[in-house]
Amino acid sequence: MTTGTLIALDLVVAVVAAAGWLGAGAAAAGGHRRTARIAGTAALAVTLARAATVIPLAGAGWWFAAEKVLLGAPLALTGVVVAAPRLVRPPGDIRRAMLALLFAGYAQSSALLVTVLHGYPLSTGVVLLALAGVAAATLVTGRLTGARSAPMVPRVAGVVTLAAVAAGAGLVVDAGAAVPVHDHSGLSAPAVGEPTRRFTLTAGTAVVKAGGRDVAAWAFDGRVPGPPLTASLGDVIEVTLLNRDIARGVTLHWHGYDVPNSQDGVPDVTQDAVLPGERFVYRFRADQTGTYWYHTHAVSDVGVRMGLYGTLVVAPARSAPAVDVVVPVHTLSGRLLPDPVVQPVSPGRAVRLRLINTDSVTHRFALAGAGFQVAAIDGMDLRGPPEVTETAVLIPAGGRYDLTFTASASSVGLLVDGRIVWSTGPVAAETGGWAVLDPLTYGKPGPAPWARIDREFTLVLDRGLDLRRLLPRYAHTVNGAAAPGIADQSVRYGEIVKLTIANRSLVVHPWHLHGHHVRVLRRDGQESRGSPLWLDSFDVLPGQVWEVAFRADNPGMWANHCHNLPHAEQGMTLHLRYR
CATH class of the missing domain: 2.60.40.420 (Cupredoxins -  blue copper proteins)
Known part of the structure; x- marks a missing residue:
């Protein structure tokens, strides 16, 4: 069973356990003794059986089980301690067991919400909110139902609960609230000599043929894909980008081509978006052969999908x-x-x-x-x-x-x-x-490129509630934060940098670092055994952990993001900064 399957199975088990406890509490409230005992006993069994998913997840990586072990397990055990005696020796009036059973359900639900709405890493603010939520739900239920089994709770308990909610919310909203500032005003085009290959691309709305039918598109030169760009090794490529009528702006990003930072085409990082009536000139030397492509990086989740892309092929000088x-x-x-x-x-x-x-x-x-x-x-x-x-x-x-x-x-x-x-x-x-x-086992192995690692970063990919905007959103997150609230990765020129990328979510995240190819070291702990594998785009499946490394040899500010472009737009973007 894969780690991704375990993540999904554990989520199902957690939902069943919470539903079982809450259902038992609801049955008890209605005086349905037999139903309450059956549902409660099933919930107890499922709660204890969850160890069969949590323990292997922890073994696969602490990222996959941190909140389950540190918060979920204590809450679940507390719920069991409170509710189990009411199942073993139910009171004569089953309604007296209602609050204990619901408390176990609230505890399970709170831990489940932490996994679904926050994920990794677990923070003090989230713990406070989770505990306060359980306490508040229990207090309110006891007050509304007048449950005779509810202890006499002094008013101070309510005050403490409200204080915990306020403190937790404040810590969650404040965490990582600083937004990185990326100033590209000092960037200039590299001195690469006179162009030997000149192209002009005009972005605009268009109607094109797709599958034999006319469809509305955004296009370069009125076609999808845009004009193919070709060059030979050593050429100096110059591309003039014009925007006819794309209101949200366009740029050109040379996907996988390790251009100088000023030519990378990322709005608000390396340049301003090119608005209607404006132009931007890109110039770089073709010093990599191979198959690449270009696309807009302005509102890219919409622009690329609508057709603003094309191919770039650089051939060897002699082939x-x-x-x-x-x-x-x-x-x-x-x-x-x-x-x-x-x-x-x-x-x-x-x-x-x-x-x-x-x-x-x-x-x-x-x-x-x-x-x-x-x-x-x-x-x-x-x-x-x-x-x-x-x-x-x-x-x-x-x-x-x-x-x-x-x-x-x-x-x-x-x-x-x-x-x-x-x-x-x-x-x-x-x-x-x-x-x-499997590209990690294909081809002949080669020597390791480096004998050392100078700097390491871990990126844990997940979904979570982003509270750093005026309106909350359910974002794709990295290390519990969503763009633009994700801290930059800072490196020095010449360092060997290792990235560990773990996917806690239930969807695939194709990862893409601008300006560099990364050497694959391991996937899920298994060494790359085939040809040395240098990638700029690779799928991190649910539950997978990739370890890759690169030499920091291309100074600048580089986007590092999921290339499922809607995911990037919804928060899964950060930046690599040279200092």
Whole structure:
């Protein structure tokens, strides 16, 4: 059983336990003795059985069980101590057991709410709110029902409860309330020489074809995807961005391309958003070969989804001739792009498929009719990639895989989520049952790049209630906070930096650090055993823990965020700052 499954199962167990205690209390209030005892006994059994999920979660990582052990377990045991005697020796009038049973339900519910609404890390303010909530619910219930089993509670208890609520709320709202200030006024374009490749991209609203139908889009040069940008190693690329009528502004972010910070295209971090009628000129040297893409980073959850993206391919200065096919996969108005293409290829020709996932969710790619090699991932060549057959690859949001194969007389087809998007001829294949390639075990290992780690950060991904705005929101959080309230990560030039990323949530988070590729060290404690894996986008599944590292060699202020772009917009964004 995976840690992600344990997280979901533990949540279900907690809900059942809380519902059982509350149901038993409600039955007791109605004088239903037998129902109250059955529900209470079941709740007691489920409460004690929860150790079977909490203990393994704690073993998988303290992040997954901290609040369950430090707060949930004491509350649950207190509820059991109070309620269990009422089940073993129920009073003659079962209504006298009501408050004890409800107290156990309130205790379970309070701990459950901490997990659902706050998560990790557990704070003093949250503990105070949880305890005060249990006390307040019990006091109010006793007062409203006039329960004879309720002890005589002096008024001071109510005052203490209110004080705990106030103190807890104050601590929660104040925690991490300082908002980082990112001043990009001192950034300037790097001196890279005269451009050898010039492009102009105009962003604007448009109507484009998708799946044979006209759909409204935001587009570069009136097309989705935007114009393909190509260059050779050593070129100086200059791109002039114009905004015709995108009211919320646009920028260009070169996804996975480790450009100088001033060219990274992140509004309010490296530049201002380009508003209608304005322009911005990007210039950088093409010093990385491989498959990349560009997209707006202004209101990116909307802009990218609406079509403001395109491809960037940088070829080696000298490369062997091959059939080079770029396949950017995107969902526009519910229709998968690109439309299917048939491209005959002569037998014996080398073919390179450059697969790009521009969506916010993972896509499954399968090549039917030929064995293939994964030559590169995220623009970085793999070491000794073996040929595989009947194997699918999962590409995370923002990620890229280059597949190479030699064409034969038989037809070859590329399927995305079971749908053919490119082929050399008629192909009929059922790929749903194929094994999925694990990039951490693929290819030949290489030497470790570093003998030391200078700085470490841990990012715990979750959902939680963000109270730092005028209106509360249920945000995607990092270490219990949501943007812009997440503290910056501070590094020094030349340091080897390790990131540990743990996903407590029930959804996938494709992680993306700007300006750097990271070397994968471990996933769930298992060493990366294949080719050295340098990524800029990788899926952190529910319950997974990734350990990655990079050299801090590209100064500036860099976004570090989930590339499910709605998640980033809803709080899961922080920044890496050089000092």
